[in-house]
Amino acid sequence: MEKLMFGIGVAIICMAIVFLVLIGLNYIIKLEKLIFRKSKTKSNQAPLVDEVKAADKGKSYEGNDEIIAVISAAIAAVIGRPYSKIIVRSIKEVGINTPSWALAGRQEQMNERL
Amino acid sequence: MNFSWSMIPDVFVELFKNSGFVNLTYQHWIMIAIACILIYLAIVKQYEPLLLLPIAFGMLLANLPNAGLMSAPVYGVDGKVKQIGGLLWYLYQGVQLDIYPPLIFMGIGAMTDFGPLIANPSSLLLGAAAQLGVFTAFIGAILLGFTPQEAASIGIIGGADGPTAIYLTSKLAPKLLGPIAVAAYSYMALVPIIQPPIMKLFTTKEERKIRMDTLKPVSKTEKIIFPIIVTVIVSLLLPSVAPLIGTLMLGNLFRESGVVERLTDTAQNALINIITIFLGVTVGATANAEVFLRPQTIAIIVLGLFAFAFSTAGGVWLGKLMCKATHGKVNPLIGSAGVSAVPMAARVSQVVGQKEDPGNFLLMHAMGPNVAGVIGTAVAAGTLLAMFGPK
Numbered sequence: 001m002e003k004l005m006f007g008i009g010v011a012i013i014c015m016a017i018v019f020l021v022l023i024g025l026n027y028i029i030k031l032e033k034l035i036f037r038k039s040k041t042k043s044n045q046a047p048l049v050d051e052v053k054a055a056d057k058g059k060s061y062e063g064n065d066e067i068i069a070v071i072s073a074a075i076a077a078v079i080g081r082p083y084s085k086i087i088v089r090s091i092k093e094v095g096i097n098t099p100s101w102a103l104a105g106r107q108e109q110m111n112e113r114l
Numbered sequence: 115m116n117f118s119w120s121m122i123p124d125v126f127v128e129l130f131k132n133s134g135f136v137n138l139t140y141q142h143w144i145m146i147a148i149a150c151i152l153i154y155l156a157i158v159k160q161y162e163p164l165l166l167l168p169i170a171f172g173m174l175l176a177n178l179p180n181a182g183l184m185s186a187p188v189y190g191v192d193g194k195v196k197q198i199g200g201l202l203w204y205l206y207q208g209v210q211l212d213i214y215p216p217l218i219f220m221g222i223g224a225m226t227d228f229g230p231l232i233a234n235p236s237s238l239l240l241g242a243a244a245q246l247g248v249f250t251a252f253i254g255a256i257l258l259g260f261t262p263q264e265a266a267s268i269g270i271i272g273g274a275d276g277p278t279a280i281y282l283t284s285k286l287a288p289k290l291l292g293p294i295a296v297a298a299y300s301y302m303a304l305v306p307i308i309q310p311p312i313m314k315l316f317t318t319k320e321e322r323k324i325r326m327d328t329l330k331p332v333s334k335t336e337k338i339i340f341p342i343i344v345t346v347i348v349s350l351l352l353p354s355v356a357p358l359i360g361t362l363m364l365g366n367l368f369r370e371s372g373v374v375e376r377l378t379d380t381a382q383n384a385l386i387n388i389i390t391i392f393l394g395v396t397v398g399a400t401a402n403a404e405v406f407l408r409p410q411t412i413a414i415i416v417l418g419l420f421a422f423a424f425s426t427a428g429g430v431w432l433g434k435l436m437c438k439a440t441h442g443k444v445n446p447l448i449g450s451a452g453v454s455a456v457p458m459a460a461r462v463s464q465v466v467g468q469k470e471d472p473g474n475f476l477l478m479h480a481m482g483p484n485v486a487g488v489i490g491t492a493v494a495a496g497t498l499l500a501m502f503g504p505k
Contacts, residue, residue: 004257007252007254007265014248014249014497018490021347022490023239025344025489032340
């Protein structure tokens with residue numbers, strides 16, 4: 001009987017501690033969420049303006065040799081000519097107006113070929 | 115230096131005398147048979163093979179007489195090494211000095227996404243409820259005459275967390291390390307068999323069909339701050355488990371920070387694999403015939419199963435309570451994932467839920483209690499260490 005009481009006593013104390021610690025963590029996470037959700041809603045508007053500005057300006061690839069080399073190599077591979085026989089005069093960024101399903105289909109086709 | 119053909123039989127007799135065959139007892143044969151069964155379960159049935167295979171092979175190696183793989187080094191009176199120890203003895207120091215379990219935790223942290231837990235912090239309660247088996251098995255072990263230290267080590271099997279079980283046992287009852295580690299990892303491997311009947315027993319068909327709302331997205335900042343907060347709070351409250359929680363959260367911070375991809379990759383692949391080999395083989399090697407073939411091993415294995423079953427039931431019971439409190443928004447099946455066998459216990463919740471409703475996806479909801487269970491078991495171990503650990 002003494003052993004049983006000891007066992008039950010220890011079990012209750014330990015279980016209570018486990019619950020208290022995890023309930024404490026639960027509230028801390030909730031508090032963290034509350035803080036970050038507030039700061040997120042405040043900061044959410046600013047980047048939108050930035051994005052619009054960036055889109056208006058357009059992107060210049062001049063001087064960015066790595067990207068030019070990658071795009072040129074991709075064109076050479078697609079049209080099947082050696083890299084030395086093609087001349088890339090300009091690169092213009094085209095906005096994504098394609099529906100996402102079409103994009104996904106295109107991606108799938110590319111993956112299949114690769 | 116003359117060769118004579120008559121020497122040949124003597125050579126063979128001497129070879130036989132020095133071989134392990136002479137010292138093989140029936141206990142060794144039993145242990146070799148058990149090791150072979152575990153190897154079979156690992157390879158053919160694929161029950162947690164990453165762990166079961168090295169453990170079983172370690173068990174096999176430790177029960178080959180005269181091989182001396184687990185022999186400690188012998189020192190002369192002058193303090194110099196007279197005979198070096200066995201390979202596994204040196205590797206075992208990582209278990210004895212509590213080096214491997216925290217390193218395994220670092221890998222687990224690097225592989226774990228705490229997002230579902232942060233999205234639904236109430237999952238932590240399910241992780242706490244699923245520790246019920248730890249303490250009910252503790253009571254059972256005390257009643258069977260084990261010391262409080264041994265009972266605590268046996269109870270922690272119910273947490274379904276191998277590294278924590280090894281960490282606690284090596285501190286409280288190192289002599290029981292072999293049987294406890296084997297029982298803990300075997301039951302972890304048997305999660306898909308042990309849990310479903312208990313889950314079905316305590317839930318109704320309607321409860322199992324409950325579909326839960328989609329989890330809200332969690333920001334990167336929340337995911338980065340979470341491991342830091344948990345480390346500080348848990349380590350301050352229970353300093354004895356700081357190595358486990360600290361490394362778990364360090365691994366997770368590697369992952370979530372996104373700036374140390376190489377370290378994340380090492381922690382979740384190379385490091386955890388290397389440590390798993392060392393840990394598995396050496397833990398298996400502790401299960402030699404003299405230690406393993408005792409009545410208390412059977413008691414440990416039965417109590418371990420008891421612990422596991424009660425932990426599953428504890429999670430389901432609280433899940434049912436939360437289901438009632440939220441007017442049917444929580445599926446009680448996710449409660450059983452509160453035992454920390456990550457991610458297998460969460461997968462079991464998903465599979466049992468889908469048997470009732472094939473369109474029900476509980477996996478991500480169950481991952482919350484599942485990772486909470488890892489923290490819960492570490493907290494339970496810390497509490498037991500604080501009560502019964504070396505002062």
